[in-house]
Amino acid sequence: MASKMINITLKIWRQKNKDAKGQMESYSLNNVSTDSSFLEMLDQLNDQLINERKEPVAFDHDCREGICGMCSLHINGRPHGPDTGTTCQLHMRMFKDGDTIYVEPWRSAAFPIVKDLVVDRSAFDRIQQAGGFISINTSGRTIDANTIPVPKANADKAFEAAACIGCGACVAACKNSSAMLFVGAKISQYALLPQGKVEAKQRALNMVRQMDQEGFGNCTNTGACEVECPKGISIDNIARMNREFMKASLSNEK
Ligand code: SF4
Ligand code: FES
Structure with a gap:
């Protein structure tokens, strides 16, 4: 499948620390390659936020190849999003130009939120x-x-x-x-x-x-x-x- 560039809106859970009250925040991200992985898309968002002198989004990852189990994201209401593998194996070709994507941390009292999308497992x-x-x-x-x-x-x-x-x-x-x-x-x-x-x-x-x-x-x-x-x-x-x-x-x- 040929790669193309898409523009998306992200609604991301932001929370300063485990005791703070969190909320969804909205970000526009343009020129996202459909060849990039979901985590590379978040890297692109963080580059944009750093350039705007804003706090980047904290999210967990390590191997980025489906082995370590660190990349724990709830995407559009599904753990690891709409594909069958892990979040790091999810590609932006699963989304369309103009899509709004909701990204939240795992929700469980036994996995308390550390910051933004990072939970304590x-x-x-x-x-x-x-x-x-x-x-x-x-x-x-x-x-x-x-x-x-x-x-x-x-x-x-x-x-x-x-x-x-x-x-x-x-x-x-x-x-x-x-x-x-x-x-x-x-x-x-x-x-x-x-x-x-x-x-x-x-x-x-x-x-x-x-x-x-x-x-x-x-x-x-x-x-x-x-x-x-x-x-x-x-x-x-x-x-x-x-x-x-x-x-x-x-x-x-x-
Ligand atoms: S979803 Fe549960 S059972 Fe499956 S790999 Fe992750 S921790 Fe293991
Ligand atoms: S970063 Fe290791 S499984 Fe996703």
Whole structure:
């Protein structure tokens, strides 16, 4: 598709800090190449604001290639906008000349706003720290991982769950601010493999407890998380997390 230049209006959430009252502000931006990414368009806006001696818009990003999960923007009411990938993979060819584009941060009490479009997603880090790892002491006698047979179907499902980049779009999409798709993926990637079974019980109990402590809501099976997830994480992982949690809770009661 040939590139062209478009003129757009941006309505962007501006908020000085986590305690300040925020509001939408309007900006006109001309000569935006349809070849540029959404983040490059925001760079162009910030150049314009700096030239006008105005405060640039704060937004998160790192890899800009769909890997790190930092670019958390709500665009025209959808986490990561109208395409299927992350915000950094969204291109301006998805918009038309004269469009008005609304850009907001993730909206969840568990992801407080730091500034403008930047939210604090450290709740996800604390959930991971509660059990999203394997800590078996191999004492120098590590056996070759390939000697443990793993059914192909389980290996594939574990790999699919491990594709979660922790972006938080599932939380932003959910009317309950549930983090169950994220936590389900992080529990599933180990639950499906023999290496993850040794600590499975404590992992499920601790990660679910931390998720609840962080203030995320419960899942009511609307499926919005699966639709908006840029990595195609299936809600089957939520069912697996619930099974793992139930098994761990029941064996804890004995
Ligand atoms: S499950 Fe999907 S939407 Fe949720 S954090 Fe992982 S990659 Fe992002
Ligand atoms: S900036 Fe890393 S996923 Fe978008």
